[in-house]
Amino acid sequence: MEMSTSLQAYECLNAQYNPDSEEVWILALNSQMRLIRKEMLFRGTVDHCLLHPRDIFRFLVRNNASSFIMAHNHPSDDCLPSEQDLAMTRKIYRLSQVIQIPMNDHIILSSDAYFSMADHGYFLKWRKKKSGNWIY
Numbered sequence: 379m380e381m382s383t384s385l386q387a388y389e390c391l392n393a394q395y396n397p398d399s400e401e402v403w404i405l406a407l408n409s410q411m412r413l414i415r416k417e418m419l420f421r422g423t424v425d426h427c428l429l430h431p432r433d434i435f436r437f438l439v440r441n442n443a444s445s446f447i448m449a450h451n452h453p454s455d456d457c458l459p460s461e462q463d464l465a466m467t468r469k470i471y472r473l474s475q476v477i478q479i480p481m482n483d484h485i486i487l488s489s490d491a492y493f494s495m496a497d498h499g500y501f502l503k504w505r506k507k508k509s510g511n512w513i514y
Contacts, residue, residue: 382411384494387447387485390416395451395487400427402450404434406443407482415441424453431470438479446474449485457488459495467495468504 381387390413391403402420405413419437420429427450438446448470450463459467467484474481483496495501 379413380411381405381407381413381447381482384483384485384492384497387449387483388487388492388494391449391485391487394418395489396421397453397489399423400425400450400453402427402429402448404437405447405449406438406441407445407447408442409444411445411482414443429466431473434470435473435477435479443479445480445482447483447485448481449487451487455488455490457486457491457493459486459493464495464500467500471501471504 379386379390381390387405390405394401394403400422401418403416403418405416408414417437419433420427422428434446434448448467463484463486470484471481481501483494483501485495486493
């Protein structure tokens, strides 16, 4: 199954939407942007989910991923990213550049919609050159 657009990723994950607690899903992709494996790595409460980047990258390395998409749900049904969502995504995005398993998107799901950070320009913004130095 190809995962080259946010809509394809949303359609892949929509059936797993959990209205009761936040969950973080990772879609491991091969070099042709095809799904190798998807897995829920973290489950939290109705409004919070703890996660650690090392567990994400362990999963990706074990599955020989070339890139990945991260996704999580908002049981509140508001799919806009919180400040915590943006900070954690930026951290994982930067690590993905260093480890050379690129993060293609972070999708936030609600019961009937989604928000793609890549589609809304966050990854491009984080890649922009600032003061002569590349920001990763």
